Amino acid sequence: MIVGERKSVTEILEMTKGYDRIFVAGCGTCVTVCLAGGEKEVSVLSSLLKINGKKQGHEVKVVEGTIERQCEREWVGEMKDKVRDAEAVLSMACGIGVQLVAEMYPEKPVLPALNTTLMGFPTQHAIWLENCRACGDCILHLTGGICPVTRCAKQLMNGPCGGSQNGKCEVDSQTDCAWALIYYKLKAMDRLDWMSKIQPPKRWDIAGHSGPRKTVKEEEVVP
Ligand code: SF4
Ligand code: SF4
Numbered sequence: 637m638i639v640g641e642r643k644s645v646t647e648i649l650e651m652t653k654g655y656d657r658i659f660v661a662g663c664g665t666c667v668t669v670c671l672a673g674g675e676k677e678v679s680v681l682s683s684l685l686k687i688n689g690k691k692q693g694h695e696v697k698v699v700e701g702t703i704e705r706q707c708e709r710e711w712v713g714e715m716k717d718k719v720r721d722a723e724a725v726l727s728m729a730c731g732i733g734v735q736l737v738a739e740m741y742p743e744k745p746v747l748p749a750l751n752t753t754l755m756g757f758p759t760q761h762a763i764w765l766e767n768c769r770a771c772g773d774c775i776l777h778l779t780g781g782i783c784p785v786t787r788c789a790k791q792l793m794n795g796p797c798g799g800s801q802n803g804k805c806e807v808d809s810q811t812d813c814a815w816a817l818i819y820y821k822l823k824a825m826d827r828l829d830w831m832s833k834i835q836p837p838k839r840w841d842i843a844g845h846s847g848p849r850k851t852v853k854e855e856e857v858v859p
Contacts, residue, residue: 637666639672640751641672642673642681642728643751649688656689658699661706661729664703665704667728667750673728673749706737722744723745727748727749734748754766755768767786770843770844772849773839775835780817780818782821784818788813794835795813796815797815804816819831
């Protein structure tokens with residue numbers, strides 16, 4: 637899932653300064669699960685904006701609303717009344733949701749309340765580990781389901797680099813060496829022979845390093 641974390645209160649108050657009618661928009665999918673932008677977080681942030689308004693000596697009218705997904709037009713369309721009545725939308729979605737709301741309501745300022753940090757899964761409650769960077773050419777079938785693009789600090793396709801110590805990465809001793817993990821996983825699968833297969837250079841051109849990418853499912857496109 638996509639993981640985000642709320643921006644600092646100082647930053648949020650700075651970006652909302654001057655707006656007295658704010659729609660705080662939550663998203664019910666990834667950012668709800670990662671405890672950053674669901675109903676509960678919307679409620680906390682709304683209270684904070686109101687309290688700050690009072691402290692500044694004026695009333696800030698805050699409307700709350702959490703839709704299923706801010707990354708789909710159908711759901712974002714349902715926000716139209718709340719968006720219309722607000723001076724600004726403070727979106728608690730990931731950057732994708734913020735951009736879709738901004739595109740669909742071009743006359744409104746749409747402000748990001750979160751920093752979108754990574755795609756990953758939780759390793760324990762409230763801790764998420766990045767494990768995919770959407771490189772566009774997945775090789776997990778060759779690496780025992782462990783992603784070197786994301787989890788090797790040098791993004792080596794043919795690791796390890798030789799600096800790994802006791803299973804930890806030489807770049808960060810707190811982090812597992814991805815290639816050590818791959819080695820042990822392949823060993824457990826009795827497929828260590830895969831380690832000696834040379835992987836070709838990574839196609840960084842399709843990994844998003846040269847502008848935005850597009851996925852098209854031709855058979856489903858309505859002309
Ligand atoms: S190889 Fe690419 S697509 Fe597969 S998990 Fe890694 S970054 Fe994601
Ligand atoms: S120690 Fe392992 S994870 Fe770190 S850069 Fe080298 S191969 Fe990659």
